[in-house]
Amino acid sequence: MKYSIGTPPFETYGIADTGSDITWTQCKPCTSCFDQSLPLFDPKDSSSYALVSCDSDTCSSSQSFGCGTDDECQYEVTYGDQSSTVGDLAIDTLTLGNTSFKSVLFGCGHENSGTFSSDTSGIVGLGGDGATSIIYQLDKKIGGKFAYCLSPDANSTSHISFGPDAVVRGTGAVSTPLIKKAEQATFYWLNLERLSVGGKSLTVKSPSVSISGRRAGGIKQASVEGNIIIDSGTTLTYLPSDLYTSFESAVKDAISATPVSDSSGLFPLCYSSDSLEVPTIIAHFTGADVELSPKGTFVEVEEGLVCLTLIPNTNLGADLAIFGNLSETDYIVAYDLVAKTVTFKPSDCSKF
CATH class of the missing domain: 2.40.70.10 (Acid Proteases)
Structure with a gap:
């Protein structure tokens, strides 16, 4: 799924996953990352990027979040196939199509491994957890509605839509x-x-x-x-x-x-x-x-x-x-x- 993060918008692709919550992308500096054909997101290039602090309510809102060594909130997720991601919990502007959403919670992944292909930079979390899923973070704009149409043809494009377009x-x-x-x-x-x-x-x-x-x-x-x-x-x-x-x-x-x-x-x-x-x-x-x-x-x-x-x-x-x-x-x-x-x-x- 194509989306953009940051200001100015940095375009990337993530796996649209209704079975997980946090949206994350591989970030510079990458301590240990899977091979990615796309450019890596550099948080230093985004004027709207901000780290989440350890003492914030957000950092205590999920079992996947915890305090790092520099008083900055970290996230860690392991998936069912033992793929995993670890990095900084941050907020930034998320852009879907022509619409931008400010202060969206996401993960800036510095240690990521597993069965990820080089065509992706991470995960777009469409799951049901109200603390982290973008479906809930964007709720005022999309009203809890999203839809996708998955093509079985590898040479064609699948589609995803949010809000009124998803009815x-x-x-x-x-x-x-x-x-x-x-x-x-x-x-x-x-x-x-x-x-x-x-x-x-x-x-x-x-x-x-x-x-x-x-x-x-x-x-x-x-x-x-x-x-x-x-x-x-x-x-x-x-x-x-x-x-x-x-x-x-x-x-x-x-x-x-x-x-x-x-x-x-x-x-x-x-x-x-x-x-x-x-x-x-x-x-x-x-x-x-x-x-x-x-x-x-x-x-x-x-x-x-x-x-x-x-x-x-x-x-x-x-x-x-x-x-x-x-x-x-x-x-x-x-x-x-x-x-x-x-x-x-x-x-x-x-x-x-």
């Missing part, structure tokens, strides 16, 4: 309740009632009373309402193991071709890419049936090999499930934190 209505639009849990404020939860494969229905059992968060902290909750996290920052969709077993079986039954092995070992179900007939797969959320795009359901992971992008949650724990970004492709996905809904509308996102 989605019309033919094909379906809405489901957006569920927030106080113990896991970051995440946006949906309620997945069942999956269907080529007309065969698979019921989703209620989650167990103890499930742990995807990101650092291992927070647990005991509510059965809301059983899957919608997360633009996770690529694949993760299903509870028992549901995945019956789901995979149904997909195999619906495809006449013979499965082949994935050399990486990541994907349990793969086929030769020659004219694969992908069955109709529908995620039935409460009040919203979402037919998954075949382009996002099976993707080519190496030449001649396509694999199912819904996999078991083997390393996530218990019944935790995540609805990842490949399953969201070719839909306008609109979040309304005031109405507490997520709306899906089919769209060719490559021509949005």
